[in-house]
Amino acid sequence: AHLSNHTLTHYRGNYSAFERQRAEKLAQQQSAFEKQQAEIAHMENFIRRFKAKATKARQAQSRIKALERMTEIAPAHVDSPFSFRFPVPEKMSDPLLTLSQAELGYDGKTILRNIKLSVHPGSRIGLLGANGAGKSTLLKTLGGVLPLLSGKRTQGEHLALGYFSQHQLETLDLDASPATQLQRLAPKAREQEILNFLGSFNIRGDMASGSCRFFSGGEKARLALAIIVWQKPNLLLLDEPTNHLDLEMCQALTVALQGFDGALIVVSHDRHLLRNTVDDLLLVNDGKAEAYDGDLDDYRRWILSRASEQSSNTAAQQEKPQDKKRARQDAAAERARLAPLRKQVKALEATMDKANQRLSELEEVLADTALYEPANKAQLQTLLREQGDTRQALEAAEEEWLSAQEALEQAGS
Template identity: 60%
Template sequence: EPTNHLDLDATLWLEQWLQAYPGTLLMISHDRDFIDATCERILSIENQQLQTWKGNYSDYERLRAEMLANQQASFEKQQQRIAHIEDFVRRFRYKATKARQAQSRLKELERMQQLAPAHIDSPFNFAFPAAGKSSDPLLRLDEAQLGYAGAPVLSNVTLVLRPGSRIGLLGKNGAGKSTLLKSLIGRLPLLNGTRQAGEHCRTGYFDQQQLEALDLSASAALHVQRLSPEAREQEILNFLGGFNFRGDSATQPIAPFSGGEKARLALALVVWQRPNLLVLDEPTNHLDLDMRNAMEMALQGYEGALILVSHDRHLLRNTADELLLVHDGVVEDYDDDLRAYEKWVLASYRSSDAPTASVPAATEASAKERRQQAAAQRERLRPLQREVTQTEKAMEQAEQALQALQARLADPALYEGDSAGEVAELVKQEGALQAEQARLEELWLAQQEELEAIIPPN
């Protein structure tokens, strides 16, 4: 509190002196103008937590207001969902035929209560739409030599990508993983061998260069419209909303976008094009945890072929059925799991002859079996996850329709004059909607039980 007991002149002198001070300044003050003039970072202590904010006090005040508004909206949505669950449990707790379903709903309630309001409602919600016709194989390389003129990187590469293939690439930086992906999509010509794409192969490619290719003067909506000039504006805006581009962020130029926002837009453009082959090079760079989780869920339900490079081990474990190791100029099947690969990498760095470290052998047959089991599990999950999504959408629509109807019935103006017939009709509609809501709840709970049978909750 350096300005306590100082008059204005002394405060201004101190402010100017601090602006020219070459050292580090750590300060507590309640003088906001003084802070604005002298500080470029704010530390706030709230709820026994320390948070860092870029900018001066005015920046902090604005950002904090936005954060609290978002938290409040999330909290209110969470409470509505909890109240809905509790109401369902109360109604069905003592009915023997519904007891197990009510317990399933209780489990969801318990999981929700463990999550902070800021995380219960992710702003991201998207899925890869069905791609239509597909070739088999989609794409193949045969005895290919990959790299650049006079500088081959990989030799004798044979790789076949079929519908449903889910491949993760492993290898150290510079081993040739990105070279392989660029060669697959035809961006990098082969030095030797053949590349053959199926007639109905639709490739979606993402790397960090896609961010640089974005038109900073165009809006997110315009980027999508350029891909599909015939698409309706509302359709485009609804789609972009799933990537948390709403309002001005969807319709204004993207020049102010952060790296994370540009990465989200680049991924959205890939999704919009309905690829049946996804080729992803470090797709999680710049993405926050909410967006990473949404992308993982979308890839879980994706029905096309996938080949990716990522340093996000959680993403690889949950989306790839096969692993390929790119090393020493070749591409080989890797029949162990990521934990074994991590150990090998660490050992190779510790070893004095790390450049010639041998390729890890698959010491446990169970590793491959685990990946096969995970693949089979995903195959069972995909159609069920789609059904759950459809049911939840129908539940939301039924709830909105019921609320609108009940608001109409609560309007005193409805009962003025000769409106008995209209009231009777509305009451009849209310009963039908409530019955439909109950049916959808039972369907949703049955689907939850099926999900839990495939993946038991922790």
């Protein structure tokens, strides 16, 4: 159900089906069609640029497919109220930022050791890792928010840092208007220039000129992002930038990041954003941050297999006899607290097993060459359609399982 222009419109099918149907509806309007073509041309240009720079074959192919998917969904977002772009950075240093033999943490507690990382103009890095592994610690250290426990952090002469995290929402001046907060950063900027810029983030009229004390979480996130873009950074550090943003703003941010000429390091659970904006992946795990050679699908499979091993180890530990009454009581209380999440995880695992089993059966049936005779065309189409639906259902279950497993890990810690 899509809410737009004070109207609720119902669509049948999943989100991808919604995008296709909406794109067809919008394409019937000439002005919308022309805007669609301009947006698609912008994305296709980025795809061409990326292909020319691709160095990792497997990850490059995954990225190209994601970018081509972006051109398909562009028409569904053609009437988005957001249309911002990152300005071209005025100057660059190479490298922009370097960590050498760095030990990272806080309050004397070491989280990451022996970190070596150089960020160059054009670097586009996504950080992977479980909650608590140290992704945000690494980003805060790069941003100068956390001091190093040991080692060296070196800034380039022309570094212009833009750092976005949920903490930035708390640093907004709630009694000042968005326009005033931008004016403070550029006193010589014309008022109309500021208002036009804020309008590209859909901060208009009274929103732009009045207090932002009663802004929603999403509106504050947009303002914090606008303030960063206004300062023309050449290195962006983004920690879960889409958490408070709606779908239209997430899409606009993704497109804007594709055209960003500086360096980018991002932490996000939004795999759509990562697929479409980063070239390299860094895995933060077990106190280290190392280059990850696979793509996001490989990482998903690694998470699934690791969680399965942890589940088996936990089950084995629970079989050991407990000598103390208090330990038994604590274990029982912990199981009760985590039971709903574990139940959800197990249900999703059963769904995935069922889907995998059905896919195997379908592949076995589809291997029969007789099925491809003209007389069996209807049956073949039915089976292929079921195969596609089953694959989609499996992917959806895996995505939901990852979220549930992550919530379980977080609750357990």
